[in-house]
Amino acid sequence: METHEASAVGRLPARTPAAGRLRLTAEDHRRLRRRHRARRTLQAYGFLAPNLVFFSVFMLLPCAWVVYSSFHTGGILGPAQYVGLENWKEAFKDPLVRKTLGNTFLYTVIVIPVVFVFGMVLALALQQVTRGGRLVRALLYFPTLMPVVLAALIWVFVVHPEFGLLNVAVRLAGQQSPNWLGDPHLALPTITMLEAWRGTGFYALLFLASLLALPRELFQAAELDGASAIQRFRHLTLPLMRSTFLFALVMATIWNLQLFDSVLILTDGGPMNETATIVWFIYKSLFSFGNVGYAAVLSCVLMLLILALTFVQFRLLGRRRAG
Amino acid sequence: MGNQFTRDIVESLETGRLSRRQLVARGSALGLSMSAMASLLAACGGNGSQSSAAGGGKASGTVRFIKGPHSPDELKFESKINAAFHKKYPASKVDFRTYDWAQLDAELNSAFASGNPPEVMYLINSVFPRYAVQGALQDLTPVVKEASFKQGFDAIEPFAWDLITLNNKIWGIPVLGAVYHVYVNKDLLQKAGGEDWNSSYDAMRAAAKKMTKGNTYGFAIHTEVGNSAFLNWWDWFPYMHNAGASLFNADGTACGLDTPEAAQAQQVLVDIHQDKSTPPIGQYDREGMRALFRAGRIGILHEEAGFAAELTDKPVSFHWDIALAPPGPKGQTAFGDFGFLSVPSAAKNKEGAYDFIKFWSAGPQVKWYAQQVGLMVVQKQTSDMYPDNKVLKRVQTEFVPKIKGFQSHPKINEVLQALWPSINASYRGKIDGATALKQAAEKVNSIIV
Numbered sequence: 001m002e003t004h005e006a007s008a009v010g011r012l013p014a015r016t017p018a019a020g021r022l023r024l025t026a027e028d029h030r031r032l033r034r035r036h037r038a039r040r041t042l043q044a045y046g047f048l049a050p051n052l053v054f055f056s057v058f059m060l061l062p063c064a065w066v067v068y069s070s071f072h073t074g075g076i077l078g079p080a081q082y083v084g085l086e087n088w089k090e091a092f093k094d095p096l097v098r099k100t101l102g103n104t105f106l107y108t109v110i111v112i113p114v115v116f117v118f119g120m121v122l123a124l125a126l127q128q129v130t131r132g133g134r135l136v137r138a139l140l141y142f143p144t145l146m147p148v149v150l151a152a153l154i155w156v157f158v159v160h161p162e163f164g165l166l167n168v169a170v171r172l173a174g175q176q177s178p179n180w181l182g183d184p185h186l187a188l189p190t191i192t193m194l195e196a197w198r199g200t201g202f203y204a205l206l207f208l209a210s211l212l213a214l215p216r217e218l219f220q221a222a223e224l225d226g227a228s229a230i231q232r233f234r235h236l237t238l239p240l241m242r243s244t245f246l247f248a249l250v251m252a253t254i255w256n257l258q259l260f261d262s263v264l265i266l267t268d269g270g271p272m273n274e275t276a277t278i279v280w281f282i283y284k285s286l287f288s289f290g291n292v293g294y295a296a297v298l299s300c301v302l303m304l305l306i307l308a309l310t311f312v313q314f315r316l317l318g319r320r321r322a323g
Numbered sequence: 324m325g326n327q328f329t330r331d332i333v334e335s336l337e338t339g340r341l342s343r344r345q346l347v348a349r350g351s352a353l354g355l356s357m358s359a360m361a362s363l364l365a366a367c368g369g370n371g372s373q374s375s376a377a378g379g380g381k382a383s384g385t386v387r388f389i390k391g392p393h394s395p396d397e398l399k400f401e402s403k404i405n406a407a408f409h410k411k412y413p414a415s416k417v418d419f420r421t422y423d424w425a426q427l428d429a430e431l432n433s434a435f436a437s438g439n440p441p442e443v444m445y446l447i448n449s450v451f452p453r454y455a456v457q458g459a460l461q462d463l464t465p466v467v468k469e470a471s472f473k474q475g476f477d478a479i480e481p482f483a484w485d486l487i488t489l490n491n492k493i494w495g496i497p498v499l500g501a502v503y504h505v506y507v508n509k510d511l512l513q514k515a516g517g518e519d520w521n522s523s524y525d526a527m528r529a530a531a532k533k534m535t536k537g538n539t540y541g542f543a544i545h546t547e548v549g550n551s552a553f554l555n556w557w558d559w560f561p562y563m564h565n566a567g568a569s570l571f572n573a574d575g576t577a578c579g580l581d582t583p584e585a586a587q588a589q590q591v592l593v594d595i596h597q598d599k600s601t602p603p604i605g606q607y608d609r610e611g612m613r614a615l616f617r618a619g620r621i622g623i624l625h626e627e628a629g630f631a632a633e634l635t636d637k638p639v640s641f642h643w644d645i646a647l648a649p650p651g652p653k654g655q656t657a658f659g660d661f662g663f664l665s666v667p668s669a670a671k672n673k674e675g676a677y678d679f680i681k682f683w684s685a686g687p688q689v690k691w692y693a694q695q696v697g698l699m700v701v702q703k704q705t706s707d708m709y710p711d712n713k714v715l716k717r718v719q720t721e722f723v724p725k726i727k728g729f730q731s732h733p734k735i736n737e738v739l740q741a742l743w744p745s746i747n748a749s750y751r752g753k754i755d756g757a758t759a760l761k762q763a764a765e766k767v768n769s770i771i772v
Contacts (some may be wrong), residue, residue, distance in 0.1 A: 074457065076435070077432075077435050077454065077459045078457050078458055078459075096741075161603070161606045161607070161611075179603050179604075179605060179606045181605065182606045183605065184751075267548075269548065269740075270547050270548045270605070270743075270747070271547055271604075271605050271747060272747050272751075273744050284740065286432075287428035287429045287432060288740070289453075289734065289736055289740075290432075290457070290733075291737070
């Protein structure tokens with residue numbers, strides 16, 4: 001006697017064995033598995049759809065428009081006119097493009113190690129704190145929460161030549177007050193200090209969360225085996241936090257290559273373009289100079305650089321496969 | 324600021340509480356000239372009788388007006404003018420809002436790109452050219468040249484119309500101006516024996532050197548971009564103009580800065596900085612320099628005319644005065660930055676916009692507004708302005724006629740940004756004045772040619 005049973009995987013094939021025993025062929029199994037997977041995938045896309053639509057409309061399409069604009073002029077106040085590779089050629093010849101890219105890279109390679117080192121030190125210290133840890137964490141994170149404009153304005157006072165905290169400290173040490181934002185050699189480091197102050201709290205908390213999630217028994221075992229604190233840090237902590245470092249490095253690179261707000265507020269690219277960054281130049285090209293195509297080229301260059309660096313970082317620090 | 328009695332008369336005229344005969348009687352009693360009274364009548368609808376509010380003009384619908392604020396009370400001042408406009412044109416309504424000066428470019432671009440920009444925009448002369456050449460602004464030549472506006476047109480200085488003219492078309496009605504000149508600490512000058520500082524550049528340099536002692540500086544000019552806004556350029560232009568140079572040549576096809584006279588003028592500024600007669604370059608922003616002057620620590624400061632209002636409202640402990648930079652080989656000029664009322668080409672209510680900009684730019688309105696916020700006007704008749712403030716009156720009547728601005732060009736912002744590092748480098752002693760101007764000219768030419 002043939003029977004049909006409803007099942008969670010869908011309808012049963014026409015042939016069913018007798019006596020309530022379900023026996024499917026390999027082909028049936030494969031077919032059912034495919035259907036199951038397809039249904040699960042469709043369900044997942046159904047939940048992702050709103051986000052995907054939002055992403056497409058507000059991220060993908062604008063990106064595509066930027067790439068399109070890089071081969072045109074105009075397009076905002078009037079119709080776009082195709083100019084081929086003219087914008088690209090101009091960008092590669094422009095010394096200010098090289099200058100802004102150089103400033104951006106210099107800033108990035110300085111600020112990332114600084115926030116990582118300070119963040120790690122603070123995270124290690126916070127790991128040991130038992131009382132008042134929450135308050136300390138909140139205070140550490142406060143600069144990150146602060147709007148950039150506010151942080152930059154605070155920094156204007158911090159570096160003020162006459163009553164700024166930094167110069168008061170410098171004078172107490174018997175030195176002459178530097179011209180932090182007015183000296184071409186000091187302006188970019190000053191902005192770097194501001195961004196390091198703002199960013200350290202975030203990375204400290206990120207590293208702390210990772211540290212707290214590490215398996216304690218490994219460290220206990222290592223301690224029992226006679227490993228020193230530095231050895232435990234070097235051979236256990238750092239390798240176990242590899243994925244956290246990868247995430248932090250990728251995000252830090254993406255964020256810091258887009259440095260803009262504090263430059264615009266503190267120096268507007270000066271003195272003598274020493275703090276001009278690529279995003280600052282994109283903003284100026286688009287809004288102050290009205291050069292839409294040129295700004296689009298610079299945006300594409302930045303996007304390609306970020307993609308390339310992210311790829312390299314994943315290759316170098318990504319998960320090592322076994323065997 | 325401003326004459327309360329005159330303001331009362333204007334308000335009475337506009338609301339119809341004052342007839343023509345009463346205007347003449349009261350105006351004469353107050354010492355107003357017949358031409359001033361005629362201007363009042365023309366600006367307020369020419370009638371002054373009860374019917375002016377009822378009859379109205381042709382403006383109708385909503386006129387959206389966007390402008391950068393010149394005062395914390397901007398909304399209050401605009402409301403008054405808008406109410407007067409509504410009285411004159413009862414079928415119209417003005418919807419006013421401000422844009423953020425710091426986000427001017429972004430906000431205006433967004434407004435134009437939306438396809439539904441406000442009917443009237445307040446634009447400055449470094450901004451309007453690139454919108455004009457891209458067709459975003461309405462050519463107002465037929466509007467300002469029509470017979471009914473002849474009086475309003477003739478009331479404005481010709482140089483102001485030249486500034487808003489690009490490609491032989493007029494893109495707005497000139498209304499306001501900010502003038503940039505020099506403030507001097509007379510006590511410091513007297514102590515240093517430098518009262519003749521204004522006779523020549525050499526005299527200015529010598530006086531600056533003598534006044535510099537300790538943390539007191541003889542001379543200050545804005546040198547950086549950023550917090551000083553556009554002051555670094557506006558302070559510098561008179562020296563170039565006094566040497567007969569200008570940013571562009573006559574037809575705007577090449578840079579006009581690289582001349583021997585301009586190089587000499589630039590070298591004077593370089594030498595003053597190398598003499599250490601100035602605050603350390605880039606150390607103080609605009610507010611810092613103002614604070615130093617107020618503290619009596621700067622002898623000669625380049626600043627905007629509006630600073631005089633601050634010095635009057637909060638008196639300082641020393642005697643001060645205003646002046647122009649010393650004359651150069653080709654004259655003595657002041658620098659001015661101007662604002663215009665323009666109409667976007669995509670504006671929906673153009674007729675309403677035209678009537679509004681003619682109304683706003685008329686003598687009584689624009690002069691009243693300017694005196695509220697400490698700005699200057701580009702009207703020919705200004706003797707009635709700033710009766711209570713001798714300094715601003717002097718700026719309006721003596722300095723404004725000597726103004727030379729920069730030529731309008733669609734790439735003006737790019738040009739100014741590009742040339743400045745060379746000028747800044749010369750102040751820092753890295754290159755001399757002639758080299759700075761040569762490099763600046765090369766950069767400018769690479770942009771405009």
